[in-house]
Amino acid sequence: MADQTEPQHSDEPEGSAEQIPAPVPAQSVKKAKRQSPRPDVFYTPVSNGMDYLVSVLKHLTEGATPPSARDLKYTVLHLQAATEVLLKARLAREHFSLIFADPLQANRDAWQKGDFKSCGTLEAFDRLRNIAGLPLEKEDATRIKELSDHRNALQHYGLKYNAYAIESRAARVLDFLITFIHKHLIPGLEPAEATSVERDMDTFRLKLKGIEMLVKQRMNDLKSELAKAAGVTVKCPDCEQWAMIADGGDEGPTCLFCHQVWPEDPESAAANYAWIILGLDDHSAIQDGGDSPVADCPACGAHALVTEAVTAAGQPGATPLCFSCGSVFKDLIRCEAGCGAVLDIAPDDDAIPLCPDCLESRIARF
Numbered sequence: 001m002a003d004q005t006e007p008q009h010s011d012e013p014e015g016s017a018e019q020i021p022a023p024v025p026a027q028s029v030k031k032a033k034r035q036s037p038r039p040d041v042f043y044t045p046v047s048n049g050m051d052y053l054v055s056v057l058k059h060l061t062e063g064a065t066p067p068s069a070r071d072l073k074y075t076v077l078h079l080q081a082a083t084e085v086l087l088k089a090r091l092a093r094e095h096f097s098l099i100f101a102d103p104l105q106a107n108r109d110a111w112q113k114g115d116f117k118s119c120g121t122l123e124a125f126d127r128l129r130n131i132a133g134l135p136l137e138k139e140d141a142t143r144i145k146e147l148s149d150h151r152n153a154l155q156h157y158g159l160k161y162n163a164y165a166i167e168s169r170a171a172r173v174l175d176f177l178i179t180f181i182h183k184h185l186i187p188g189l190e191p192a193e194a195t196s197v198e199r200d201m202d203t204f205r206l207k208l209k210g211i212e213m214l215v216k217q218r219m220n221d222l223k224s225e226l227a228k229a230a231g232v233t234v235k236c237p238d239c240e241q242w243a244m245i246a247d248g249g250d251e252g253p254t255c256l257f258c259h260q261v262w263p264e265d266p267e268s269a270a271a272n273y274a275w276i277i278l279g280l281d282d283h284s285a286i287q288d289g290g291d292s293p294v295a296d297c298p299a300c301g302a303h304a305l306v307t308e309a310v311t312a313a314g315q316p317g318a319t320p321l322c323f324s325c326g327s328v329f330k331d332l333i334r335c336e337a338g339c340g341a342v343l344d345i346a347p348d349d350d351a352i353p354l355c356p357d358c359l360e361s362r363i364a365r366f
C-alpha cells in the first residue's frame with residue numbers, strides 16, 4: 001500500500017498542466033489628493049464692485065455691435081450692482097455704521113458677519129454727499145435713480161425700454177463711476193488694492209471711449225436734421241441727448257436719438273423734462289415760494305409750457321418753450337393776481353397784466 005504521505009505524481013508530463021496563479025490579497029488604494037483644492041470665494045467690497053464693472057464693459061464692448069438685448073440686460077443689472085457696492089465701500093471708510101439702514105442699530109459683530117439690512121444706493125449717495133462731504137452732483141443722483149428703477153423693473157417685472165437710451169444712460173453712469181473711483185475711492189486704499197484698481201481703470205477708460213464714440217457717431221448722423229430744429233430742440237429726459245424736438249408735430253415731442261415719443265401727451269413730456277433735466281417740480285416750487293415750472297401755454301392753452309427750458313439754439317440761457325405747439329416766447333410775465341397763469345405781454349405793451357379769468361373776476365366785482 002502506498003504511503004499516503006508521499007506526493008502523488010500525475011501521469012502527464014511536467015509543465016503540461018494549466019498554471020493557475022495564486023490570488024493576490026486585496027490592498028487598499030488611496031485616492032490621489034487634488035493638487036489644487038478649490039479656493040474659498042473671497043472678494044473685498046472694492047474688488048467685488050470692480051468685477052461687476054469688468055462685466056459691464058465686456059457686455060457693452062466685446063459682444064454684438066450694437067450690444068444685444070441680453071448684453072444690455074446684464075449691463076443694467078451689473079452696473080447698478082457696481083454702483084451700489086462701490087458707493088458703500090467708500091461710505092464704510094467714514095464709519096461702518098453708515099452702511100446700516102439705521103445707523104443707530106449698527107454693531108460691529110453684525111457688520112463683520114454681513115448680517116444686517118443696509119441702506120439703499122441713493123441713501124449711500126446722499127450720506128456721502130451730506131455726511132462725508134464729497135462734492136457729488138445732484139444730477140448724478142438722478143441718473144443713479146433711473147438706473148436703479150430700470151434694474152428693479154428688469155429684475156422683478158421685466159423691462160421694455162429703448163436700447164439707445166439704455167446705452168446712453170449706461171455711458172453716463174459709467175462716466176460718473178470712473179470719476180468717483182479716481183477721486184474718492186482709490187485715495188485711501190491699501191497700496192496693493194489701489195494698484196489693482198488703477199490697472200482696471202486704465203482698461204475702463206479705453207473701453208468707455210468706445211461706448212462714447214458710438215453715442216457721438218449717432219449724434220453726428222443726426223447733426224444736420226437737429227440743426228434745422230435747434231430752436232425747439234432740448235435734452236431728452238430719457239437718454240439725456242440734445243435730440244428731443246418739441247415742434248408741435250403730430251407725433252408730439254420726439255427724440256431723434258432714442259426714438260422716445262410722447263404721442264398726444266405733451267404735458268407729460270414737459271413735466272418729465274422739467275423734473276429730470278432741470279430738476280424742477282411743482283411741489284418743490286410751491287415749498288420754496290416760487291412758480292410752477294410748467295404752465296398753460298398762452299398760444300395753445302395746453303399745460304405744456306416749460307418756462308425755463310434750455311434749447312440747443314438758446315443755451316445756456318432759458319427759453320420758454322411749449323412742448324405741445326412748439327411756440328417759443330421772449331416776453332412772458334405772470335398774472336398780476338397771483339394765480340400762476342403766464343401771459344405773453346411785451347414790456348412796452350399797454351395790455352392789462354391779468355389773465356382772462358382774473359380779469360373777468362375783477363370786473364364782476366363792480
